[in-house]
Amino acid sequence: METPIEQAVAVLRRNQLKITKQRQALLDYLVTYQDHxxxxxEVDEHMRTLFAGMSHNTIYRNVKEFETLGLLELKSQANQTLVKYQCDFEHQHHHHFVCSNCGKVTELQACxxxxxxxxxxxxxxxxxxxxxxxxxxxxxxxxxx
Amino acid sequence: METPIEQAVAVLRRNQLKITKQRQALLDYLVTYQDHxxxxxEVDEHMRTLFAGMSHNTIYRNVKEFETLGLLELKSQANQTLVKYQCDFEHQHHHHFVCSNCGKVTELQACxxxxxxxxxxxxxxxxxxxxxxxxxxxxxxxxxx
DNA sequence: AAACTAAATAGTAATGATTATGATTTAGTT
DNA sequence: AACTAAATCATAATCATTACTATTTAGTTT
Known part of the structure; x- marks a missing residue:
């Protein structure tokens, strides 16, 4: 069974994107946000703590790139862009219930x-x-x- | 028949908010955004051109205040807050279709x-x-x- | 395995929307 | 006309995001 990260790396390869350390580290971190x-x-801050010298640009650019590949979901809220890992490759189309207290995301059925x-x-x-x-x-x- | 502005001013009064020149000017401008x-x-820029010396603070604060009164609708998009006049006091609950070319907003029936x-x-x-x-x-x- | 090259990143600085702060003014009341 | 809490101004700061250019590197080719 393929892990989410392996799946994601396969998607990068399929699109001829290079598998850099930075991208791997980003995916490793983002995969922990599957239901929030x-x-x-915040991702920017975290990554730059883990890897001193990592560029803002690299983080923002890749997050947006990953979205176009369908690996992530983005949404705009309170003048920020929020990101969440999209692991459900089979059913990409869905809607959400978001808990405003704990942030938990529940997928809704039907559209x-x-x-x-x-x-x-x-x-x-x-x-x-x-x-x-x-x-x-x-x-x-x-x-x- | 009450105009939208008159209705809005009545709402301000009912909530014990002062009717300042700035608030009137803001309403005058925002009322032109009923379907966009x-x-x-951009509102900030426009108002500060019309009234030299008007403070950013005043504009942002009032727009948010007006939202809590139900006079405006806000939404977050592309790291900006967008605003639209809410004139339909009778049917505040509704959903939208937004044209991504001309920006026109159509109200949808049913929820x-x-x-x-x-x-x-x-x-x-x-x-x-x-x-x-x-x-x-x-x-x-x-x-x- | 060394050379190659387009893609990706680092480092630095700028931008643009929004918020903070503290002094001054004013709408509505007494 | 005086009063006072609310509102505004003026200025500066903050914070997320983007721009830019030199440097590095993943993946390929020789």
């Missing part, structure tokens, strides 16, 4: 897009985003106490 | 939240966002030529 989002600026298409005659739909936020079951539980 | 989003930084609640047992849902993007009918038409 993290700010790129509401179909319902809306009829409301947009003549339009070209290129993308959409559906996100629900609140407290996950665990945090709801804790809050009750 | 605009970057706050997909209900479908998902069953998938989140024990969770507390505090909010959600559904947004579709692409080209509006007009821009699709033009692109075809």
């Amino acid at each position: 989002y993290v700010a790129i600026s 509401p897009l179909d319902e809306y298409e009829a409301q947009l005659p003549g339009c070209t739909i290129t993308g959409h985003r559906m996100e629900i936020y609140g407290l996950c079951a665990e945090c709801t539980q804790k809050q009750a106490n | 989003y605009v970057a706050i930084s 997909p939240l209900d479908e998902y609640e069953a998938q989140l047992p024990g969770c507390t849902i505090t909010g959600h966002r559904m947004e579709i993007y692409g080209l509006c009918a007009e821009c699709t038409q033009k692109q075809a030529n």
Whole structure:
């Protein structure tokens, strides 16, 4: 069984991108964010602590490159870009519930897009985003106490 | 019939906020963005051209204050905060289709939240966002030529 | 295994949106 | 007209992100 990192490296190869130490280290770190989002600026800070001398540019550029390859998911929030590892290569299309207390991300089944298409005659739909936020079951539980 | 500005001023009064020249000018400008989003930084630039000496602080603070009053809608995109006037006081809850070419915003009917609640047992849902993007009918038409 | 080359990175500095701060002004009230 | 809390101004700082150019390196070729 291939690990997520091995899968990711295979994707890089398939796209003729070089497997650099920096990219490997980035993937190693980001793979720990499979069910949470993290700010790129925090990834930047972390990587530059681990590897003195690593360039901001390298981190930001690669994160964005990895997104176009489908390895990561990005979203914009509070004037920051947040990133999360996308490990579900089989089902890339999905939507999220995000706990605003612990940050846990839950994938939602089904997509509401179909319902809306009829409301947009003549339009070209290129993308959409559906996100629900609140407290996950665990945090709801804790809050009750 | 009350104008949007009059309605907004009434909301300010109801919340014991002072009706300053700056706030009136801001509303006058923002009311022109009822079906488009605009970057706050652009609002800032515009207002400071109109009123030499107006403070960044004043603009950013008020835009955020107006959002909490339900006068404006904000969203984060590409490391900027975008703002749009919310004039539909009757139906505050809705979702959007945003044309990525001309920026036109179309309100969508119906909300997909209900479908998902069953998938989140024990969770507390505090909010959600559904947004579709692409080209509006007009821009699709033009692109075809 | 050494040479090669395009791609990637480092190092430094700049940019641009937003926020902080403390002194001054003003809307609405007394 | 005086009063006062709220709002604004003016200035500077902060923080995420991007730009730029010289240097390094992964992967290939000889």
